[in-house]
Amino acid sequence: MIDKNSPLPIYYQIQEMIRKKIETGQWQPGDMLPSERIFSEDFDVSRMTVRQAVTELANEGVLMREKGKGTFVAEPKIEQPLQGLTSFTEDMKARGLEPGSTLIQYRLRTAPGKVAEALQTEVETEVYEIKRVRLADDVPMAYETTFINLELAGDIPEDVENRSIYSFLEQERGLKIGDGEQTFEASLANTEEADKLAIEEGAPVLLIQRITYLEDGTPLEYVKSAYRGDRYKFNIKTKRFT
Ligand code: 16G
Known part of the structure; x- marks a missing residue:
């Protein structure tokens, strides 16, 4: 050969x-x-x-x-298109994988400076801080911390562990999620990320930050997540400016 x-x-x-x-x-x-x-x-x-x-x-x-x-x-990487603003649950279902989460933290707190800035609120504003390990067919894919403005979302039940936050906010709260802004950054897993993602400390991860806005432009959530570098790749169709 x-x-x-x-x-x-x-x-x-x-x-x-x-x-x-x-x-x-x-x-x-x-x-x-x-x-x-x-x-x-x-x-x-x-x-x-x-x-x-x-x-x-x-x-x-x-x-x-x-x-x-x-x-x-290796397991094939999950290829995620960046065109649409999707939830983890939707992304996994679209690939025939069973979405799941392990809840690591769930609490109400006052917004830390950076979060308040992203959500365009005051630092005294109450926000949910929800940390979840996101699973696909029970395998950890991403470790995600989301901050959601309480005033906009209302009470979020603790059993979000087993459901989609986006579908809860859209279907039960009637919120209209509009668009998002994301940054991607290469990084190496720290001790906590390695532990939660079941990878070696220092293994490659992709840090993603997302601010999601309601249709009227109000920031709804600020999310920081670490995606496994060995299981993810992102793609986007681009066009040359003319
Ligand atoms: C995705 C989003 C995250 C959102 C979550 C909702 C990225 C980087 N993050 O993981 O911002 O909070 O989906 O997922 O795409 P859920 O509706 O399944 O709870």
Whole structure:
């Protein structure tokens, strides 16, 4: 399968072969790859070449290395379009995954400075602070802290753990969520994030901040979340300004 006369570099050909095996389902998420030695013997290429191919795929998140154990096929990343303002529950359902949450904190408090600024309120304003680990098929995907203005939302029941906050606010409170503003930032999981997301401390995470506005432009929520870098990618269709 490896063509040494091809103008394509050998490591690249190995990568494409691995990708194909994964795409066709011959190799499933969680399957262990053959060792570097076996790979290099089977294809009659150097171990260095095999390592280069595998390292790049691991960096891309297609493969996953586990110290002292081996290299495995990673779970496919969840690709989330950024065009629409969706809730976690909607995102997971759209992918055929079962959304869930673990409630870490639920309380009313006065808005911290940054939150008050984002929500365009005074610091004395009462806000809900709700921390949830968001799950897809019981696997932690994101660790999210949301601040919601009490005055706008009214009482939010504590059993939000098992439901969608957006559908509660829209259907039961009749609020009309309009648009949002988001920032994305690369980061490394701190101790708390690593613990909640079941990843190693220092593993890559994507920090997302979102301010969600009601249709009349009033800020409703300010959310900070850490998404697992190994399970998420975002896409957006762009257009050149003319
Ligand atoms: C998403 C939103 C978050 C919102 C939540 C509501 C991002 C970065 N965050 O996770 O702002 O609070 O959905 O989800 O997209 P729910 O309706 O399932 O509770």
